[in-house]
Amino acid sequence: MKTSWALPPYAKPDMIFNAIPEDERIWVPQAPNIWFRPLFLDTVGGAWFNLLRVRRSGVLSRHRHPAPVYGYVIKGHWHYLEHDFIAAPGKFLFEPPGETHTLVVDSDDEMITMFNVNGAMIYVDEDGKAIGYEDVFTKIEMCMNHYDQVGLGKSFIEQFIR
Numbered sequence: 001m002k003t004s005w006a007l008p009p010y011a012k013p014d015m016i017f018n019a020i021p022e023d024e025r026i027w028v029p030q031a032p033n034i035w036f037r038p039l040f041l042d043t044v045g046g047a048w049f050n051l052l053r054v055r056r057s058g059v060l061s062r063h064r065h066p067a068p069v070y071g072y073v074i075k076g077h078w079h080y081l082e083h084d085f086i087a088a089p090g091k092f093l094f095e096p097p098g099e100t101h102t103l104v105v106d107s108d109d110e111m112i113t114m115f116n117v118n119g120a121m122i123y124v125d126e127d128g129k130a131i132g133y134e135d136v137f138t139k140i141e142m143c144m145n146h147y148d149q150v151g152l153g154k155s156f157i158e159q160f161i162r
Contacts, residue, residue: 012162015159015160015162019039019051019114020037020074020112021037025151025152027053028142028146030052031060033056034052034053034055035052035053036050036051036052037050037051038050038157038160039051040162041139041140041160041161041162042136043136043137043140043162045118046118046119046120046135046136047067047117047118047119047136048116048136048139049115049117050114050117050139051114052114053111054076054105054111055110056105057106057108059081059104060104061102061103061121061123062100062102062125063100063101063103063123063124064099064100064101064122064124065097065098065118065121065122066098066122067097067119067120068094068095068096068118069094069095069116069117069118070092070094070115070116071087071094071095071113071116072091072114073089073090073091073112073113074089074112074114075112076089076107076110076112077089077105077106077107077111078103078104078106078111078113079103079106080102080103080104081101081102082099082100097119100128119135120133120135121133121134121135140161143156143157143160144157
């Protein structure tokens, strides 16, 4: 027997799509050779899921978070300067709130990791002083600007926002 159901009022439909897109324009540039692909932008809870893609070796960022972060490595390898582990395909990671860490990619091989960031990403200098931040709203703004520039339109990001 088939059961039917309806969305609650004001709810948006399910999101099902290819996480790694065929259209390169969906990747949003974050810095030289660094992109992110939005998967889910939670404006109510202040969180986001995205894929981070890096195509160069080097130090990417020193940062901390006020809330937990979860990650899953899809491709490539990377590590944090502050820890003695290598993030490799299939590895899951948890970043506790308040910990400062510095993401480093040691190879020019492509790295892709899925991150669930809650709250914000606070960029810090060598002394731990805040020098910048990202949150779900700055991510949305970055996406809107990029999608407008590449011809997808500012509204393209709306499909990932809840």
